[in-house]
Amino acid sequence: MSGELLKPPAIVPYRGPSASQWGMLAFLLSEVAFFSTLIMVYLVFLGADSQDGGRGGPTPAGVLSLGLVIGTTICLLSSSATIHLAERALRQGEETAFRLWWMATIVLGVGFLAGTAYEWRELIAHGLTVRRNLFGTTYYTLVGFHGVHVTVGVIVMLIVQVLALRRQITARNPHGVELVSWYWHFVDGVWVVVFAVVYVVGR
Amino acid sequence: MSVAEQPRVEAPPWTATLNEWTATVDHKKIGLLYICMSVVFLVVAGVEALLMRWQLIVPRNTFLSPQIFNQMFTMHGTTMVFFVGMPILIGIGNFVVPLQIGARDMAFPRLNALGFWVTLFGGLLVYFSFLTGSAPDFGWFAYAPLTERTFARGPAADFWSLGLIVSGIGTVTAAVNFVATILGMRAPGMRLWKIPFFSWTILWTSVQILLALPPLTAALFMVVFDRQLGAHFFDAQTGGSSFLWQHLFWFFGHPEVYILILPGFGMIAEVIPVFSRKVLFGYEFMAAATMAIVFISMGVWAHHMFCVGMSRTLDLYFAGASLLVSIPTGIKMFNWLATMYGGKLWLASPMLFACGFLSLFLIGGLTGIMLAAAPFDFQLSDSYFVVGHFHWVLIGGTLFATFAGLHYWYPKATGRMLSERIARWQFFLLFVGFIVTFGPMHIAGMLGMPRRIYTYDANRGWDIWNQLATVGGLIQAPSYLLFVYNIIVSLWKGRPAGDNPWDAWTLEWATTSPPPPYNFEEIPTVHSRRPLWDLRHPDDPDWQYE
Numbered sequence: 001m002s003g004e005l006l007k008p009p010a011i012v013p014y015r016g017p018s019a020s021q022w023g024m025l026a027f028l029l030s031e032v033a034f035f036s037t038l039i040m041v042y043l044v045f046l047g048a049d050s051q052d053g054g055r056g057g058p059t060p061a062g063v064l065s066l067g068l069v070i071g072t073t074i075c076l077l078s079s080s081a082t083i084h085l086a087e088r089a090l091r092q093g094e095e096t097a098f099r100l101w102w103m104a105t106i107v108l109g110v111g112f113l114a115g116t117a118y119e120w121r122e123l124i125a126h127g128l129t130v131r132r133n134l135f136g137t138t139y140y141t142l143v144g145f146h147g148v149h150v151t152v153g154v155i156v157m158l159i160v161q162v163l164a165l166r167r168q169i170t171a172r173n174p175h176g177v178e179l180v181s182w183y184w185h186f187v188d189g190v191w192v193v194v195f196a197v198v199y200v201v202g203r
Numbered sequence: 204m205s206v207a208e209q210p211r212v213e214a215p216p217w218t219a220t221l222n223e224w225t226a227t228v229d230h231k232k233i234g235l236l237y238i239c240m241s242v243v244f245l246v247v248a249g250v251e252a253l254l255m256r257w258q259l260i261v262p263r264n265t266f267l268s269p270q271i272f273n274q275m276f277t278m279h280g281t282t283m284v285f286f287v288g289m290p291i292l293i294g295i296g297n298f299v300v301p302l303q304i305g306a307r308d309m310a311f312p313r314l315n316a317l318g319f320w321v322t323l324f325g326g327l328l329v330y331f332s333f334l335t336g337s338a339p340d341f342g343w344f345a346y347a348p349l350t351e352r353t354f355a356r357g358p359a360a361d362f363w364s365l366g367l368i369v370s371g372i373g374t375v376t377a378a379v380n381f382v383a384t385i386l387g388m389r390a391p392g393m394r395l396w397k398i399p400f401f402s403w404t405i406l407w408t409s410v411q412i413l414l415a416l417p418p419l420t421a422a423l424f425m426v427v428f429d430r431q432l433g434a435h436f437f438d439a440q441t442g443g444s445s446f447l448w449q450h451l452f453w454f455f456g457h458p459e460v461y462i463l464i465l466p467g468f469g470m471i472a473e474v475i476p477v478f479s480r481k482v483l484f485g486y487e488f489m490a491a492a493t494m495a496i497v498f499i500s501m502g503v504w505a506h507h508m509f510c511v512g513m514s515r516t517l518d519l520y521f522a523g524a525s526l527l528v529s530i531p532t533g534i535k536m537f538n539w540l541a542t543m544y545g546g547k548l549w550l551a552s553p554m555l556f557a558c559g560f561l562s563l564f565l566i567g568g569l570t571g572i573m574l575a576a577a578p579f580d581f582q583l584s585d586s587y588f589v590v591g592h593f594h595w596v597l598i599g600g601t602l603f604a605t606f607a608g609l610h611y612w613y614p615k616a617t618g619r620m621l622s623e624r625i626a627r628w629q630f631f632l633l634f635v636g637f638i639v640t641f642g643p644m645h646i647a648g649m650l651g652m653p654r655r656i657y658t659y660d661a662n663r664g665w666d667i668w669n670q671l672a673t674v675g676g677l678i679q680a681p682s683y684l685l686f687v688y689n690i691i692v693s694l695w696k697g698r699p700a701g702d703n704p705w706d707a708w709t710l711e712w713a714t715t716s717p718p719p720p721y722n723f724e725e726i727p728t729v730h731s732r733r734p735l736w737d738l739r740h741p742d743d744p745d746w747q748y749e
Contacts, residue, residue, distance in 0.1 A: 008730040008737075008746055011392040019310035019387030026382035026413055030375050034417035037451065041425070041436070044447060055435070055442045131433040134442050141428060145421075 024179045028186050031149075035190050038142045039197055045134040046202050057133035060203045063126045065119065069199050072115035073191065076150070079108035080188045083181045093171040099164050105184070106161065109154040116147055139198065146194055149187045156180055228312035229720055230301050233319050235616060237294025238609070240323050241287045242687065248282035249683055251275045256640075256673040262661040272657035273340035278329075280343025281363065284459065285370055286326040288601060292466040293318075293377045295608050296405040298616060300381065302711035303399045305390025305729065307722050310383035311376075318376035325370025332362035339363040342655065344452050344507075347437030347445035350426050361430060364423045371420045378412035381405050390710065392729040396490065397749070399709045399732065400483060401608075403490055404469030407497045411458050411465070414501060419455035422448065449511060453504035461500045463597065465493060467604030468535055471557050474607045475539050477707045478554035479546025482745070485538045486732065492531035499528050509577045510584040518577045525575035532568060536561070551705070552626035556607035559634050563599025570595060570645065585655075588648025594641045606633075606686070613690065614704045618716040619697030625689040632682035640675030643668035708733035 017025070049055045086101030120140075128136045160180055163169045169177060215223075224232060255275050258267040267275065297315065301308055309315045332338045339359040341349035350360045385398065385406045398406070426448075428434035435443040476483045483489065503525045509518055539561060548554070570592040574580050583589065606629075613621050647668035652659065659665055703712040713735055714723050731737055731745035 006741065006744060006747070008744065011728060011730075012394070013391070014389070017387065019383040022386040023310055023379050023383030026379040026409070027375075029410075030379070030413040030417045033414045034421055037418040037421040037454075041421075041447065041451075044444070048442060053442075130428065131435075134435055137428070137434040137436060137443075141425065141434070145424075 018175070020175060020179060024182050028182065031186065031190075035145070035193070038145055039193065042138045042142045042197060042202070045138050049133040049135050055133035058123075058126055058128040058135065060135060060139075060198070063123055063128055064199060064203055065122065066199060066203070068115060068119055068122075069195070072112045072119070073195055075108045075111040075115065076188050076191050079105045079112070080185055082108060083184050087174070087177055087181050090169075090171055090174045090177055095164070095170060098177075099161065102157065102161055102164065106154055106157050109150055109157065109184075113147065113150055113154070116143070142194060142198065146187070146190055149190070153180075153184050153187050157184070226316075228308075228316045230297050230309045230312065230315060231616070231718060231720075233315050234294045234296070234298030236319050237290045237297060237322070240319075240326070241291035241294060242690075244282050244286040244326060245291075246683065246687070248279050248287060249680065251279040251282070253676055253680060255279070256676040258657060259659075259669045260673040261670075262659050262663075262666060264658055267657065269657045270337070270340065273342075273655070274338040276655055277339045277342055277345075277363075281329060281339070281367075282326070283597070284343060284463070285367060286322075286329075288463045288597070289374055290322055291605055292408070292463065292601075293322075293374070295470070295605070295612065296381060296401075296408075296466060297377070299608075299612060299711060300402050300405055301384060301388075302615075302714065302718060302722055303402050303709050304385060304388065304393060305710045305723065305727050306384060306388040307726075309380045310388055311380050314376050315380050318373040318380065321373035321376070322370045325366045325368075325373060327366075328369055329363055329366030331366075332359040335359060335362070344456060345426075345448075346452075347426075347443075347448035348439060350430070351438045352430055353438070353440070355430075361427065364426045364430075368420055368423045368427075371416050371423070374412055375416050375420075378409035378416070381409040382413070385409075390727055390729050396487065397729060397732050400472040400486065400489065401466070401469035404465045404472070404493055407493050408462050408465045411462050411497050411501070415455045415458035415462065418451055422451035422455070425451075446511060449508050450505065453507045457504040457507065458500055460593070460596070461496055463601045464604075465496065467560070467601045467608075468493065470604045470608035470611070471539060471560055472535075473707075473709070474553045474557045474611050475542050477611075477705050478549045478551060478557070479543045480549070481542055481546040482733065483538070484541035485534075488534055489538050492534040495531040496528060499524060499531070503528065506575055506577075506580070509580045522575055522577045526572060529568065529572055536565065536568075551610075552621065552623055552630065553607045553611035553705075555627065555630045556603050556610060559630065560600065560603040560607060563595060563603060563634075563637070567592060567595035567599050583648055585653055586648035587644045587652045587654055590654045591641045591644030591648060594644070598637055598641070603633075606630075609690075611705065612711075613693070614697075614700030615711055615716045615718070617694055617697070618700050619693050619695075620700050620704060621689050621693045621697060625685050629682045629685040629689065632678055632685070636675050636678030636680075636682060638675070639678060640672050643671040643675070647672075703735070708735045710734055713738075 046060075049057055050059060082101050083105040086098050086105060089095075089097035089101055128139070130136050130140050157180060160169060160177060224236065227233060227236075252275075254267060255272060258264050258272060297309065300306075329339075335358050337357050337359050339345070339355070339362070341355060341360070345360075345363070348354060350364070385402055389398065425434065425436040429436050429438060429443070435441045437443045437445050437448045439445050472483055472489060503521055505513060505517060505521045506525045509521070513521075550558070570588070574583065574589065574592060610621055610626055613619075647665050648654075650664055650668070652663070652665045652668075659669075700716045702714065702716055704716075705712070709732075710723075710727055710729070711718075713727060727734060731749050733745045737744040737746065
């Protein structure tokens with residue numbers, strides 16, 4: 001075959017997710033592993049306090065208020081919708097709409113956190129602390145780590161909001177906003193599981 | 204291959220050099236920082252090991268107190284796993300992967316720098332515990348309730364947990380970065396199954412880090428909460444479960460040993476073809492076997508816990524699943540041998556270490572199969588047989604593979620060749636010293652010697668095996684010093700390497716040694732797994748056959 005040069009097959013350009021998108025997916029995969037561990041531990045100790053030799057104290061059925069948490073859940077789930085609308089608005093070049101929907105998402109996130117803070121104050125008043133029993137230990141750890149993730153999300157969204165107001169995030173560079181929204185959807189998704197485990201099944 | 208005469212330039216002031224290395228976001232520099240950090244910790248943890256061996260050389264020795272002995276084995280294990288093993292592999296990956304896949308840097312250079320510094324400071328945090336009067340003394344897997352306030356009264360357990368949380372964050376950022384880089388930034392034409400094999404194993408190691416490290420982080424947070432907030436996760440006396448810690452720890456701990464070995468497999472799979480002058484045999488099977496190892500090894504963790512008294516069903520499942528891992532590993536072993544078969548073997552230092560790896564890792568794998576059988580494990584769990592086994596896979600496997608990789612890529616990183624003479628001395632001292640150290644441990648274990656005892660009586664029949672092990676340690680020690688000497692002195696005295704001293708075929712050898720900050724003047728286009736072969740042999744390119 002020597003003499004004539006062989007022609008290699010044409011290069012197929014890469015069309016998959018971008019490196020940043022892969023990075024966010026990888027990070028979220030690690031978060032799945034993290035929350036799975038916390039949820040598993042919550043389930044392992046579910047009901048352990050009221051068994052023989054258990055620590056007694058407040059039980060999920062006794063102190064968790066479903067009314068309040070349904071309110072905070074609605075906050076968080078609707079924020080998934082608003083962040084989606086914000087992202088769509090940015091893609092379509094409607095930057096004012098983007099900033100409004102984005103602000104709404106932040107407000108809903110803060111609303112969730114405020115509801116959680118109120119809930120925790122009530123629970124502590126009922127005598128449920130980390131120290132009190134295994135329910136307290138596992139409940140505050142699971143819900144607390146989720147709350148930390150919501151807080152981080154709110155801080156990041158505030159940074160995006162400031163950048164958007166300074167016209168540094170516009171319709172021409174929506175990729176960062178997309179990644180933040182993935183994170184936010186993930187945090188909401190984790191809440192659905194936490195809600196089901198702690199407030200529905202575990203109660 | 205030409206080496207240009209360097210014009211004489213004024214040496215920059217040392218502050219500029221310091222600034223350049225601390226503020227760098229270049230994947231090559233960060234990779235070298237990771238490797239340097241690991242080598243320093245390797246020497247520290249090696250000294251800890253030698254102190255323990257010296258204590259055990261004769262029965263009823265009083266060289267180390269029991270308290271110090273406990274701190275030594277804890278710090279030795281923790282350091283070797285978290286601050287030598289993982290960072291050195293991440294460091295080599297950092298240096299090599301972007302070059303190998305034809306990228307200019309990692310996907311997130313600043314995150315990459317953060318990962319390194321966080322890993323380093325995590326290590327320092329664990330070592331700060333010495334300043335508080337006592338290092339942690341509960342073993343590297345830190346079984347509850349030894350980490351609880353009742354038993355670990357000083358702050359050592361807090362330093363240990365927080366240090367591992369911090370360095371764990373660094374490890375996860377590195378894994379995120381690898382996944383993003385390898386999946387999103389490959390050179391045009393490098394489809395998924397044309398990735399060089401080392402990068403492929405780094406990809407799957409990263410997936411395993413993403414799945415296994417966060418559960419450890421969560422469990423470490425629980426230890427901190429138990430100690431600082433009065434939570435009750437792991438203290439059975441207050442309603443918690445120490446059994447749960449074992450599950451959580453080994454859910455990380457077992458995948459961890461595959462995190463430590465998979466990049467080693469990758470380096471061996473780079474070195475053996477180049478030094479046998481043949482294509483890697485059965486790339487597709489090797490790649491699939493890597494994935495199989497990742498998935499199977501996520502489900503075998505409780506084979507560390509046979510003696511806890513789980514159920515018969517669980518024992519059966521975990522024994523069976525553990526035995527399954529030997530199938531993909533065996534596939535790899537045979538493929539390496541098949542690559543060498545009929546090849547033109549060139550026993551330069553990387554290949555020497557690769558051959559050392561093949562012979563030693565095989566034995567470590569076989570003792571692993573023995574221990575996976577639950578009834579056998581009932582007899583030998585927590586004995587020196589186990590110590591012998593895991594050192595055999597971690598040193599005979601990971602460390603020999605790492606040395607193969609370091610000797611292979613050193614010319615690329617520095618532009619100089621290592622001294623082959625010193626490398627050979629290093630290899631043979633390590634090979635002999637290693638066998639003399641860890642071989643007798645198997646026998647001492649079968650004679651009933653438990654691990655982690657600070658001394659023993661003379662009438663047990665363990666003396667000779669312990670003396671051999673200590674002598675072996677003393678044979679190994681100069682080998683590491685020779686390595687450190689070789690990598691430092693060769694920076695000045697080494698023969699100039701040229702771009703491709705081994706006549707290898709992957710993209711990192713297409714650029715200069717050391718590579719420029721931007722890696723490639725022009726991003727190369729790839730048609731096969733051996734782009735440099737295609738370039739040299741346009742009449743017989745690899746892409747015809749793949």
